[in-house]
Amino acid sequence: MADKDPEIVGTHSLIQKLHHLITKVSKTDSTVLITGESGTGKELVARKIHELSGRNDQPFVAVNCGTIPGDLLESEMFGHQKGSFTGAVGHRPGMFQLAHKGTMFLDEIGEMNPMMQVKLLRVLQDKEIRPVGADMPFRVDVRVIAATNKDLSAEVEAGRFREDLYYRLQVVPIPIPPLRERRSDIPTLIEHFLERHNDNRPYPISISEEAMVLLWEYDWPGNIRELENVIERLVILSDSPVVRPDALPANIRSFLSEKKIPRPKLAEEGMDLNAAVEEFENRIIDEALRRTKGNKQAAARLLGLKRTTLVAKLRRKRDADYQMPHSYNY
Numbered sequence: 001m002a003d004k005d006p007e008i009v010g011t012h013s014l015i016q017k018l019h020h021l022i023t024k025v026s027k028t029d030s031t032v033l034i035t036g037e038s039g040t041g042k043e044l045v046a047r048k049i050h051e052l053s054g055r056n057d058q059p060f061v062a063v064n065c066g067t068i069p070g071d072l073l074e075s076e077m078f079g080h081q082k083g084s085f086t087g088a089v090g091h092r093p094g095m096f097q098l099a100h101k102g103t104m105f106l107d108e109i110g111e112m113n114p115m116m117q118v119k120l121l122r123v124l125q126d127k128e129i130r131p132v133g134a135d136m137p138f139r140v141d142v143r144v145i146a147a148t149n150k151d152l153s154a155e156v157e158a159g160r161f162r163e164d165l166y167y168r169l170q171v172v173p174i175p176i177p178p179l180r181e182r183r184s185d186i187p188t189l190i191e192h193f194l195e196r197h198n199d200n201r202p203y204p205i206s207i208s209e210e211a212m213v214l215l216w217e218y219d220w221p222g223n224i225r226e227l228e229n230v231i232e233r234l235v236i237l238s239d240s241p242v243v244r245p246d247a248l249p250a251n252i253r254s255f256l257s258e259k260k261i262p263r264p265k266l267a268e269e270g271m272d273l274n275a276a277v278e279e280f281e282n283r284i285i286d287e288a289l290r291r292t293k294g295n296k297q298a299a300a301r302l303l304g305l306k307r308t309t310l311v312a313k314l315r316r317k318r319d320a321d322y323q324m325p326h327s328y329n330y
């Protein structure tokens, strides 16, 4: 996981915009809040920002606010003085001291307890930390990147997350889209992971067209982590050089048969013909992209459209699809 040069694979327009944003923020010291479902690449993006920044020869320190018990988190983050609590036998630096001049990655920030939220806000504002049991604070130079898979605005609304800290953290918000909203990257990602895992095999494994269709249609609730794990497992377990649908995990195989495919019908009370036509159009476009492995030029040719027409239709489809808590308006 501690990749020195983290590679963000994908050519979907949302990923291109993400790259653009990463490049921009890496030139600054602004606080960044990365949001996205589990496995979408939040830590990868945080590392990329660090690697592209002027701090890349300094430490990148990751703290998981969700796994460190609340009462230990303070001394983990800010360190402690000798004797400040039972068991505090010596001076011990915290993560902030270790990250001095570098980047601190605060993962699962939504899990941070209210007391720590106040302390973190103070650090972000004053750029000073006070170790547990110390009389005097001291200055640190740390760039903070936070991440969460929770909807933090809803946490604020529910009174579980401080509003002032929320705004202080998301000076630059970076939402990462789930994989199912950029399916055209699935074949590229599969190739990437096949290449990585095929290294340890006597002969390389590839994915059949039919199996690729299922992998494209699957919804990937665990996003890229799930995709990587599936590919790694296929490479390890496959007895044949070509993976066919029957070799895919059962949950992926059954997904398609259960996925409801709407078949528009003229009901008694009538129907919305425009919506039905649009629905049909979207499915055919999806299929054309799938067959051409996401190549828009080739897909447009299959559909008898100009590339620009297809791109316009995709943009409209995307706008309709995304009723997300935030827009990817980078």
Ligand SMILES: Nc1ncnc2c1ncn2[C@@H]1O[C@H](COP(=O)(O)OP(=O)(O)OP(=O)(O)O)[C@@H](O)[C@H]1O
Pocket: 007, 008, 009, 010, 036, 037, 038, 039, 040, 041, 042, 043, 044, 045, 149, 224, 225, 228
């Ligand atoms: N665009 C991408 N290209 C290549 N690999 C990716 C990409 N996005 C994520 N990955 C890989 O997927 C895995 C999961 O990514 P990461 O740990 O950054 O996700 P996360 O959002 O932090 O997940 P979680 O919320 O579960 O902590 C990692 O192995 C990462 O390298």
Ligand SMILES: [Mg+2]
Pocket: 042, 043, 107
């Ligand atoms: Mg993570």
